[in-house]
Amino acid sequence: MFDLRECAHRPPIRVGDKWSGAVLRCLEGGPHRFTELKARLRGVNPKVLTETLRAMERDRWLTRTDRGGNPPHVDYALTDVGRSLIGVLDAACAWAREHHGE
Template sequence: MRVGGKWTAMVLRCLEDGTPRRFSELRVPLHWITPKVLTETLRAMERDGFLRRTVHDENPPRVEYALTDLGRSLITPLDAACAWARTHAPEITEARTAYERAAS
C-alpha cells in the first residue's frame, strides 16, 4: 500500500483539482522526481486504486492520470497532516536542534 509512499502525497496534490494530467504535465511540478520513480509511483498508485490511467485511442497514444474516488478520499487526511506539520514545525525544529546539540 502506497499511502505513505515518498511521492504519493505529491502526486495526490498534482491531481487533486480533478483535471486528468499527462505524464509530461506531472513532470513539470514534480521535476525533482526521476521519470523512473514517477512511473513506479503512478503504477503503484494505480495498482492500489488511488488513480486511474486512461489510454486514449490516438496516434501516438495519449495517456492521462486522474484520481479515483478512493484517491480523492486521501485529500482530507493529507490536508490534516499538512496542517499538523505547519502547526508543529517550530517544535520539530527545536527538537532537532536540541538533538544535534546533544549529539555533538
C-alpha cells in the same frame, strides 16, 4: 494495545512515500498527462514517477486512461478512493505546519 495480527488480512497501506502525496495534489484539480505531472513535480525522474503512478493505480488511488495516438496520450485521474485521501493529506499538512518548529 495495538495487535498487528488484526491487520494481517488487510492489504498494506502506502505511507511515507516521497511522491504519492505530491501526485495526489497535482491530480486534485483534474486529470493530467505524464509529461504534465513530470513538469509540475520538479526533481522526480521518469522512472520513479512511473513506479509511483503504477503503485497508485494498483492501490486504486488513480486511473490510467490510454487514449492512443502518436505520441501516446495517457491521462491520470484520481478515483473516489484517491480523492478521499485529500482530507487526510490536508490534516497531515496542517499537523506538519503546527509542529514544524518542534
